[in-house]
Amino acid sequence: MQLALLLLLLVGTCRANDFFGDLKDWFDKITAPKEYCNREWITLDSKGVGKGLEADLGRNLFGQHIASEVIVNAVTGFMNNDNPKKPLVLSFHGTAGTGKTLASQLIVKNLYKKGMDSHFVHFFNSVINFPHASQVETYKSQLQLWIRGNVTNCAHSMFIFDEMDKMHPGIIDSIKPFMDYQYKLDGVSYQKAIFIFLSNAGGKIITQTTLVSWKAGKKREELKLEDVETALSSSVFNYHGESYVVDFFIPFLPLERQHIVQCIMVEMVAMGLQSEHNKACEMADKIVIYIPDDERRISVSGCKRIASRLKNFM
The missing domain is CATH 3.40.50.300 (P-loop containing nucleotide triphosphate hydrolases)
Known part of the structure; x- marks a missing residue:
């Protein structure tokens, strides 16, 4: 009986949180400052x-x-x-x-x-x-x-x-x-x-x-x-x-390995990880395809798939 009551309370709390969360989002939208086409909202300097x-x-x-x-x-x-x-x-x-x-x-x-x-x-x-x-x-x-x-x-x-x-x-x-x-x-x-x-x-x-x-x-x-x-x-x-x-x-020029390393380090920070250059270099070699094959100079897909591939790698 006590367990059932606890579950009901938890469900009710979740639903209440969802409701009040939705209510807050709605309230924030209708009370947000209205945007005007002037220097206060657009930088014309x-x-x-x-x-x-x-x-x-x-x-x-x-x-x-x-x-x-x-x-x-x-x-x-x-x-x-x-x-x-x-x-x-x-x-x-x-x-x-x-x-x-x-x-x-x-x-x-x-x-x-x-x-x-x-x-x-x-x-x-x-x-x-x-x-x-x-x-x-x-x-x-x-x-x-x-x-x-x-x-x-x-x-x-x-x-x-x-x-x-x-x-x-x-x-x-x-x-x-x-x-x-x-x-x-x-x-x-x-x-x-x-x-x-x-x-x-x-x-x-x-x-x-x-x-x-x-x-x-x-x-x-x-x-x-x-x-x-x-x-x-x-x-x-x-x-x-x-x-x-x-x-x-x-x-927009194709990106080289050095730029991929920079992208990876930025994504590390975005993921809440410590930005390590050596680790980023290691990942740049493992998760990115480069051309030409004999030179491995330019990234085929630039930084586009870095986020998804980095998550899989980690």
Whole structure:
């Protein structure tokens, strides 16, 4: 009898905790400060954005000296212009796990007080949000309405599109007008908005260019934007024909073993483990595949699967 009563009390306590937990989440949402499209919630000071963004990229984005420099200059230059002629459009290119998503998140973090939770930041995944080719016309009209409505609500809105290389050309065509040079479109100005595209397109060429440079005896840090831009021009600049609205095509270089070690050490800390360099080096050799086979120079999947593989390894 006492055991049954104890079990009932425990179940009741769990249900009460679940109930009050849900109630707290609901209360937190309705009492959270409302977000406004102003300087209190969006960092419009280019100097403040530049310093914070540069520091965050330096601490968290490993092996991407080209991307970091271009991103900082592009974002601060745009924010420093009170009357831009067009929205800022950035296109990130590289193989999986090189930091494209992370870089976009760091930009958001430094611009919006609520980060990725901001009502002014909109993230789309081409595969998840636009999965059926038969519904392209519906996607186009819905996406256009979404962009128009949100920019009307806040001129400093940001739109991030992941897996652009898998997006239907018709959907890409439907958003081009919002990113072009024009004062207003249907009475709405998009000049202060930001569009970021994440794509694996051009990844193989970037990897080949990096390997050729390395075999020629050049240091990774000697690679410059123009070195990779030339190689990218044929496969990326005219990708689905969107090149004329993109301000910067930003290459993300393939990651080497040293960068994998850094990723592992960061993940160790995230898992509550002690960050040990020797242990990270050992794991970098055991849980990651490198190319070419005889050199083991470049990670095939970058840092993308580090977290899951590290957990299995531990």
